[in-house]
Amino acid sequence: MRFVGHLDIMRFFQKVMRKSNLPIKYSEGFSPHQIMSFAAPLGLGIEGLGEYMDIELYDEACAGLKSDEAVKILNENMCEGMEVLSFRQLKGPKKNAMSSVGLADYILLFNLSGINDEDNIQSNFSENDFRKYPELLMSNESLLIEKKSKDKVKVLDIMPFIRHIEYTRNTVVNKKSFYGDMIFMNITQGSTDNLKPELVLQALKKYGSMPDIKCSIIRTELYDEGHRSLEDYGEDIT
Amino acid sequence: MRKLALSDKQLLSVEKPARYIGGEMNSACKELHSDIIRFVMCFPDVYEIGMSHIGIQILYDMFNKRNDVFCERLFSPWVDLDRLLRKENIPLFSLESQQPVKEADFLGITLQYEMCYTNILQILDLSGIPIHSCERTDDMPIVIGGGPCSYNPEPLADFFDIFYIGEGEVRYDELFELYKKCKKLKIARGDFLRLASHIEGMYVPCLYEVQYDNDGIISSFKPVFDDVPEIVKRQIVTDMDKVHFINKPVVPFIKVTQDRVVLELMRGCIRGCRFCQAGFVYRPLREHSVEYLKNYALTMLEITGAQEISLSSLSSSDYSGLSQLLEFLIEYTGKHNINISLPSLRIDSFSLDIMKRVQDIKKSSLTFAPEAGTQRLRDVINKGITQEDIIGGAMQAFKGGWNKVKLYFMLGLPTENEDDIKGIPLLCEKLAEKYYEIPKDERNGKVQITASSSFFVPKPFTPFQWSSMLKREQYLERAYLVKDTLKEQLNKKSIKYQYHDAEVTVLEGVFARGDRKVCAVIEEAYRLGALYDSWSDMFDNDIWMRAFKNTGVDYEFYTLRERKVDEVLPWDFIDIGVDKSFLKREWEAACKDKVSPNCRQACLACGARKFNSGVCCGH
Numbered sequence: 001m002r003f004v005g006h007l008d009i010m011r012f013f014q015k016v017m018r019k020s021n022l023p024i025k026y027s028e029g030f031s032p033h034q035i036m037s038f039a040a041p042l043g044l045g046i047e048g049l050g051e052y053m054d055i056e057l058y059d060e061a062c063a064g065l066k067s068d069e070a071v072k073i074l075n076e077n078m079c080e081g082m083e084v085l086s087f088r089q090l091k092g093p094k095k096n097a098m099s100s101v102g103l104a105d106y107i108l109l110f111n112l113s114g115i116n117d118e119d120n121i122q123s124n125f126s127e128n129d130f131r132k133y134p135e136l137l138m139s140n141e142s143l144l145i146e147k148k149s150k151d152k153v154k155v156l157d158i159m160p161f162i163r164h165i166e167y168t169r170n171t172v173v174n175k176k177s178f179y180g181d182m183i184f185m186n187i188t189q190g191s192t193d194n195l196k197p198e199l200v201l202q203a204l205k206k207y208g209s210m211p212d213i214k215c216s217i218i219r220t221e222l223y224d225e226g227h228r229s230l231e232d233y234g235e236d237i238t
Numbered sequence: 239m240r241k242l243a244l245s246d247k248q249l250l251s252v253e254k255p256a257r258y259i260g261g262e263m264n265s266a267c268k269e270l271h272s273d274i275i276r277f278v279m280c281f282p283d284v285y286e287i288g289m290s291h292i293g294i295q296i297l298y299d300m301f302n303k304r305n306d307v308f309c310e311r312l313f314s315p316w317v318d319l320d321r322l323l324r325k326e327n328i329p330l331f332s333l334e335s336q337q338p339v340k341e342a343d344f345l346g347i348t349l350q351y352e353m354c355y356t357n358i359l360q361i362l363d364l365s366g367i368p369i370h371s372c373e374r375t376d377d378m379p380i381v382i383g384g385g386p387c388s389y390n391p392e393p394l395a396d397f398f399d400i401f402y403i404g405e406g407e408v409r410y411d412e413l414f415e416l417y418k419k420c421k422k423l424k425i426a427r428g429d430f431l432r433l434a435s436h437i438e439g440m441y442v443p444c445l446y447e448v449q450y451d452n453d454g455i456i457s458s459f460k461p462v463f464d465d466v467p468e469i470v471k472r473q474i475v476t477d478m479d480k481v482h483f484i485n486k487p488v489v490p491f492i493k494v495t496q497d498r499v500v501l502e503l504m505r506g507c508i509r510g511c512r513f514c515q516a517g518f519v520y521r522p523l524r525e526h527s528v529e530y531l532k533n534y535a536l537t538m539l540e541i542t543g544a545q546e547i548s549l550s551s552l553s554s555s556d557y558s559g560l561s562q563l564l565e566f567l568i569e570y571t572g573k574h575n576i577n578i579s580l581p582s583l584r585i586d587s588f589s590l591d592i593m594k595r596v597q598d599i600k601k602s603s604l605t606f607a608p609e610a611g612t613q614r615l616r617d618v619i620n621k622g623i624t625q626e627d628i629i630g631g632a633m634q635a636f637k638g639g640w641n642k643v644k645l646y647f648m649l650g651l652p653t654e655n656e657d658d659i660k661g662i663p664l665l666c667e668k669l670a671e672k673y674y675e676i677p678k679d680e681r682n683g684k685v686q687i688t689a690s691s692s693f694f695v696p697k698p699f700t701p702f703q704w705s706s707m708l709k710r711e712q713y714l715e716r717a718y719l720v721k722d723t724l725k726e727q728l729n730k731k732s733i734k735y736q737y738h739d740a741e742v743t744v745l746e747g748v749f750a751r752g753d754r755k756v757c758a759v760i761e762e763a764y765r766l767g768a769l770y771d772s773w774s775d776m777f778d779n780d781i782w783m784r785a786f787k788n789t790g791v792d793y794e795f796y797t798l799r800e801r802k803v804d805e806v807l808p809w810d811f812i813d814i815g816v817d818k819s820f821l822k823r824e825w826e827a828a829c830k831d832k833v834s835p836n837c838r839q840a841c842l843a844c845g846a847r848k849f850n851s852g853v854c855c856g857h
Binding site for chain 1: 261263492493574575601
């Protein structure tokens with residue numbers, strides 16, 4: 001799924017909504033579209049374990065619909081590699097997911113042989129090596145990184161956007177286990193100070209003396225600016 | 239989780255990696271083992287185009303219903319992946335199993351348009367399969383072709399082991415059974431192909447020998463063995479309501495060209511427009527019943543979650559249950575926020591009324607296909623539409639609020655003269671004048687007329703199969719004449735004009751009616767770097783001109799020559815069901831500017847009656 005772009009993921013979910021027959025609201029006009037928005041687009045090649053989207057439903061038509069039932073129906077219409085984990089109601093002042101996002105957790109996973117395989121860890125590097133890279137990185141005063149956009153190259157100091165970064169090992173996120181060495185980070189995300197995890201990876205190589213080791217990038221959770229998980233914005237319908 | 243053939247790094251280095259990963263909703267997933275027939279189904283263009291094709295979906299679904307067949311998909315790798323595969327020596331792989339194509343039992347390639355021919359060689363080359371049929375060994379897949387271009391397969395004869403002539407639903411089971419038997423008995427490739435040629439509709443090119451006279455015209459075309467049939471018969475579905483019904487359509491992740499449910503109303507066409515190959519090679523017209531289509535539409539919309547449904551046929555207005563079907567669909571789609579698209583509808587009060595209900599008039603445009611600029615030439619091509627039909631239809635539309643009109647024409651039709659060419663801008667001018675006759679407060683701003691012309695390419699199995707084409711410069715002169723005449727007209731600002739590429743037209747002409755000598759040209763052009771020739775930014779005419787020169791093949795032999803009616807044509811060995819004598823009568827009628835009635839008005843005894851189906855039986 002991580003090779004499917006953001007717009008295509010949206011189209012995929014529109015189809016899932018139709019198939020699930022949830023009473024989702026549509027815009028007016030000759031080509032009505034579903035009222036649906038994603039918290040933060042996920043970069044191509046990055047896996048997401050805690051993604052959020054908002055949808056609007058017709059009140060009357062979904063009376064009596066419970067969270068666990070909705071999750072079940074949606075997952076019956078899903079495909080391999082995509083799963084709905086929760087379905088919650090937003091209460092209080094209306095603020096959509098996209099404008100709420102401020103921070104995100106990512107992990108850089110160095111064990112690429114398969115998620116549940118404990119044996120096959122890239123063995124040329126010791127735990128101490130991995131521990132060293134983020135420490136070295138954060139000992140710098142600034143982290144100047146070249147950011148390439150369409151035709152311009154901009155130099156950017158990414159230090160202020162990294163809230164936390166550290167080495168970790170063997171962890172469980174959203175019921176999924178990850179084994180081996182990894183680097184965990186909490187960085188700014190959203191419409192104002194969006195930091196791409198690829199740039200942190202670049203900085204780890206430039207300032208943290210990390211060699212060019214293969215790794216996969218996984219986004220594990222999204223928060224608002226005050227580090228409150230988006231999950232906590234909603235309430236289960238029971 | 240499936241293991242992908244490419245690494246993350248490789249995938250992220252190419253454009254749209256989701257083209258190559260498979261795993262879409264409803265895609266097949268079977269275990270490969272020695273008892274399963276692995277059939278790789280290929281559309282030789284990019285994923286987005288190939289996945290829009292309903293034929294592939296029908297056969298994919300049908301094959302995968304069999305427990306002993308695993309049908310997978312394959313599309314052309316874009317040039318970025320092409321480079322990567324060559325550089326890193328990675329064999330081309332199918333989407334589902336991500337395993338090398340070379341290890342499959344069959345490689346089926348659909349031939350939808352002529353300009354994809356070099357892409358076929360790319361597929362074979364990247365798979366590590368010799369491009370010549372005769373060089374393949376027993377462990378390699380059987381390469382089988384089908385689709386509209388297989389009605390003249392000769393320019394590809396060297397590259398394919400079998401061509402399947404006709405509709406795929408009919409004979410594949412028989413072919414699979416034969417294959418299984420031969421595999422069990424370890425029968426050699428050559429012997430399997432010979433046995434396959436006994437199945438109706440299977441053309442095995444290596445079992446036929448062609449001889450030419452001094453002028454390069456075919457003097458004889460014969461099978462090399464007595465048991466191989468001289469004539470290959472086109473296979474058709476005779477009962478449209480019993481035909482295989484897709485119920486597991488693959489739903490792509492990425493946006494494909496036709497991201498909608500396609501509802502095939504019928505096959506064939508009653509019209510008999512003389513330029514149109516589909517109008518002859520898909521005879522007779524065979525309709526699905528309204529009940530079948532309702533059921534199909536609902537099932538497909540529910541399974542795919544699609545946002546749009548489109549009606550598909552050669553001329554949807556001729557579908558006898560159209561109003562009944564549309565009433566049903568409009569009600570259902572309205573309730574479920576689904577769009578309907580209605581291509582190939584004749585513009586009349588019925589269709590305008592329907593369109594008003596399902597489209598935004600301000601945004602949508604109306605399409606007319608007069609094909610020719612004068613009534614005389616429209617009669618020559620037997621396009622059953624008059625100037626009054628066009629103007630009357632457009633006026634109704636203008637009064638209904640439309641102000642955008644698209645008009646399709648062809649240039650270079652047989653017998654075309656200066657009046658016919660100038661007739662194109664004149665007809666456009668006439669429509670603009672008529673628009674401005676409507677009082678200002680009753681019309682919707684300015685009128686926008688877009689005329690486009692393609693250059694006519696004569697196709698096999700049409701009454702124009704004997705006709706000559708023009709030189710590239712002559713095509714352009716005709717397009718310039720249209721353009722210049724438009725510029726001199728009063729309403730020039732309301733009319734836009736576009737025309738197709740003349741160089742591509744000449745090549746299409748060579749491939750459409752070429753013989754086996756053309757194989758060498760395609761191979762040479764591929765070696766010189768031709769690929770994705772149907773993409774205008776990729777097409778390089780110089781390569782093709784060099785390929786003709788290097789192989790000593792004169793392309794004007796195929797384009798500029800009017801064939802004699804008794805000449806042996808490269809595709810004469812195929813029996814499409816319509817008789818050559820009928821095509822000849824129609825060719826003669828065309829030369830006398832005479833129209834012929836359509837199949838519902840009168841039977842002209844074209845020969846399709848022998849299928850005993852559809853409109854020939856009064857349905």
